Amino acid sequence: MYPPTARRAALPLLALAASFAVALPAPAQAGVPTGAESVASITDGLARRLAGTLATPAARSRVTAAVAAAPVDLANLSLGTQFATARTAANHAVQTAKGLPTTADSLLRVRLAHPDMLPALAKGVTPLVAAAPTDDTDGALSAYEPSGAEVKLDTTVVPQRPVLLVEVDVAKALPLGARVVEQTLAARGVGTAQTRSGLNAGYWATKINAVRLSDDEEPWIKGDAEIYSIVSGFGLDGHPKVDIVQQPYLNNDGTTYYPNQLLVHFSAYKYNLADVVMMEDDGDTNYLQLAQAIAAILLTITDQGAYIPLVNAILNAIPTSWWTDDPDYTESWYTLATWSSGRLNGASGNGWMDVSPYWVAPL
Template sequence: MAALATVTALALTTGTAVAAPSNPDSASASEAQAVERKAPLPSEVFTVTDRLAEQVAGALADKAVRERAVAATAAGEADLTAFASGTALDRSVRAANQDVLAAKALPANGGSLLRLRLADPSTRAALAHGEVPLVAAAPTDDEPAPIAAYDPLGGKVSLDPAKAPRRPVLVVDVDVAKALPLGLQVTRDALAARGLVAAKPSGAQVKAAGGYWATKVNAVRLNNDEEPWIKGDAEIFSVVGGFGLDGKATVTVVQMPYLDNDGTTYYPNQLLVHYLGYKYNLADVVMMEDDGDTNYLALAQAIATALLTIIDAGAYIPLVNAILSAMPDSWWTDDPDYVDSWYTLATTSSGRLNGARGNGWMDVSPYWVPEF
């Protein structure tokens, strides 16, 4: 899970800036690459992983490959590219990984994003004792629908989306923890190319101001992170928007990697909003979740479309509705999930703030960031 605020200030004050790609592209290069490769629609990620799950199931008919899968997933999950290396799956997995990178508008050199993991840890003993697992792709739609799983012994099995089966299930999906930092950098580059640059207080500005106020998240809890049993941990990010000192709408994206599970209270002490660069000392937060299908360039384009039409009228205008209304209809099922939103956070915001959707809350307090 995640939230959004000024990325530079977040790095300077918390040391937890979102990682950039190993070879980050410029905004124009990222967009040109996505156009040149004709990135498929978000739903194609599942098409790729579902086809690959069937191929993995076929390979697991070989006992030696099956034992290799048991060993690889013993600790929880395995890089599917590394697992397939030296096997008949190698070429298929590498091709599938490139297709997923394209579908998510990520650089072609973004590395291996596909993983193989055991869906339910309680079935690990059965798997270790030789029970033949099913193989399924994590769906990219949270709507309750049967999950298609493939049997290495032949055939296709329909699984209940609400209840994990007793038989071990190996899942082929996107490692969003790897993809999200790469994707958020693509999003930031694309937003910056459209003039939606987040306020970035420099050390000189902070020193000149003698410091500034921020909103610190002391605790946060979500009632529902929109994840069925087969999907594993959530990956949350937030879009924080407000008006810059020039009166133009500004937005940034921040990752909250600790928000793994719903029904759990986390105590991050994370600085969420940095007000030095905001005209009205006010900001909005839209919290969302990436389920593996997010096309980050399309996300940036949707946000830009919403915010570039907003004009400063001399008083603060909440930006949450504009951001949400710009999202394509398909994103309300799973790409990405809307988790909750918080309107008009201020330098004085304190105590428990319930989300507008009623799906979560944050305990916040003002925090003075001293000059550095």
């Protein structure tokens, strides 16, 4: 998880950085379908149900032993027919809320909120159960007793009593979401840059040698982030192209990673220039909504015979709610080129990348 203040400050900074770009039309903000439940409300309801199962000693023992070792897929816990039915319904509701296909794939898991809670769990203290928050708002967290009673917890102080968190397994959700984005963009006329020409001659790419996002003191309830980048530029046909690049190694802020990952493949871009918008899925990203919004605005942009940065267009397309209650934006970089090299600071000051040109040899 990454600092909300840096993300909320990004828009004015980005506007300055792209003052030379053409004016872009204001997008129609895509909204959550009427009647759709939020991920937060779905997981909160399931957390209350899971808490109720802990009233039974055998179920409590089964759950606590499992979470003491690692986060557990809720589909793998045998807690009776009623809970299994509720879990299946919640799983399908989460898939819908995230714009993913409704399949049998399980996206819900439970984990121990903090390692410091292990000793109390080992002693047999009955844990509380809560839903992991899907935004960066500090304050009180609603947790549940096996009786169903609600307990308010301070998110800035690790409680002595163990807490189990019901959450979306974003490591599973992101690859599914990336496919939804690419398929939706393609269906609406925004292709990807992954179909590359000129492979027989080789091409230049940008390789990430090291990357770091700003250190921020997070509340104890936060887990790992799941980071992805939206790479965009003008294709060889003069139309905007978008790729989703998954970066699962970027789990924590304040940590330098050395991935040696290829980020931009320049064989697909007309001007040998591309932009990067880095995002995180902290549980409630609606990938279908994101793709529809990006497609709606990129289809209005035409090639003017010179490179136009697309960062602002993509950020303008992001639904307003993502900047207020749940800012999923992390960082962005303007105008990466085939010759980009060295330390590149992000436009919002929330991170940097060390990059170098990389020659991809012909097949």
